[in-house]
Amino acid sequence: MIQTAVLGYGTVGSGVVEVLETNRESIEKRAGEAIGIKYVLDLREFPGSSIEDILVHDYEVIVNDPDVQIIAEVMGGIEPAYAFTKRALEAGKSVCTSNKELVAEHGLELMKLAKKHKVNYMFEASCGGGIPIIRALNSSLTADEIDQISGILNGTTNFILTEMAESGADFDQVLKDAQNKGYAERNPEADVEGYDACRKIAILSSLAYGAHVDYRDVYTEGITKITAEDMKYAKMLGMSIKLLADSKREGERFSAMVCPTMVGKGSPLYSVNGVFNAVFVHGNVLGDAMFYGSGAGKLPTASAVAGDIVDCAKHLGKTVMMNWSSKELERVDIKEVKHAFFVRIKGKMEERLNQVKAVFSNPQTVSVPGLEEEFGFVTECISEEDFAKKAEGLEGIISRIRIRA
DSSP states (O other): OEEEEEEOOSHHHHHHHHHHHHTHHHHHHHHTSOEEEEEEEOSSOOTTSTTTTTEESOHHHHHTOTTEEEEEEOOOSSTTHHHHHHHHHHTTOEEEEOOHHHHHHHHHHHHHHHHHTTOOEEOGGGSSTTOOHHHIIIIITTTSOEEEEEEEOOHHHHHHHHHHHHHOOOHHHHHHHHHHTTSSOSSOHHHHTSHHHHHHHHHHHHHHHTSBOOGGGSEEOOSTTOOHHHHHHHHHTTEEEEEEEEEEEETTEEEEEEEEEEEETTSTTTTOOTTEEEEEEEETTTEEEEEEEEOSSHHHHHHHHHHHHHHHHHTTTSOOOOSOOSOBOEEOOGGGOEEEEEEEEESOHHHHHHHHHHHSSSOEEEOOTTOTTEEEEEOOSEEHHHHHHHHHTSTTEEEEEEEEO
8 A cells, every 4th residue: 555644624625635535446447556644744733534543643653654655735835845855765665746836936856856856746637727737748748839729727717707797796896705705815815906816826837838937027917907997898798708828939938927817708718717727728739728617616626636646656766757947048028028908997988089099009999888988999909018108198097907809
């Protein structure tokens, strides 16, 4: 029997235990050997639970036990997860994680350490919950040159934006509802400010391009400034607003950004709603492909961790190569990136349209019934720098949202 340990018995940790126990027989067939859970690490007590007899509070018990070959790190955060992971790899134990913060910060270093000790560091659950996107990038798509990867990578923000569009409520009201339903954390900053999606697109870009994309180089905006009025304009334009993470490679250069984006009906991302995630990939041989599924939640994420545990069990003593290197790509300045923009502006359309046309060529105008003292328009595809310069010369701009047709 291959013995494992689970670090953290929160939402994901308890899910990992549940998946390994519920699907014990099928997992054994796929792994070629039975997989057992010898320890669960947590500071809390869980009297009367199924893990009561295997619960430990001291990591030393786990890392010093030669029977433990695979560790599932589902604690979250940088420390002590980083220190625990390093020690496990150095002790010859493979590690599987859902911790995108740790992977984005130290993933390359930990993969190198795993290779040195002939074990594995796997992180399928760190991006997209139960969507098997990392395994696809690392195996099925290795014959392709991937030049774009984009998608909806955060279930919380997608739920909020979907509810805002359907109910007409403001951001604050929907966020409070999402928190009450358990879809958003009490401190939702990492989700609603885009930091979670930023780390995920950095990880996926690194794997897709075979280079190192630092999450700090990803331009990031959250959804906190999106309003009910924005949603009305999107509906009038036949679009939906998504928190889109987008990364493109051109030769030895790349651009990456996370921001609210209006998506047209022609995009497969248009109808991805609720807590669902979707990842769009473009390769020079494959063309377009999209991976879709539940992006968050106890069991989808736990299923991805359990899948990595099985993969580690099948490769004991052998490191599975990952297409993530220390090679640095040149980052394209955000000023050079081009989009069309949707702009809301104060004033009556008939009084201000000539002013808009004097600044922006061929604007497509749109108005919303009930919003009589403002209107909107869509620009042609222009660079971020050009848009910023033109916008300075036009008074009364309320907001702007990028567009992906």
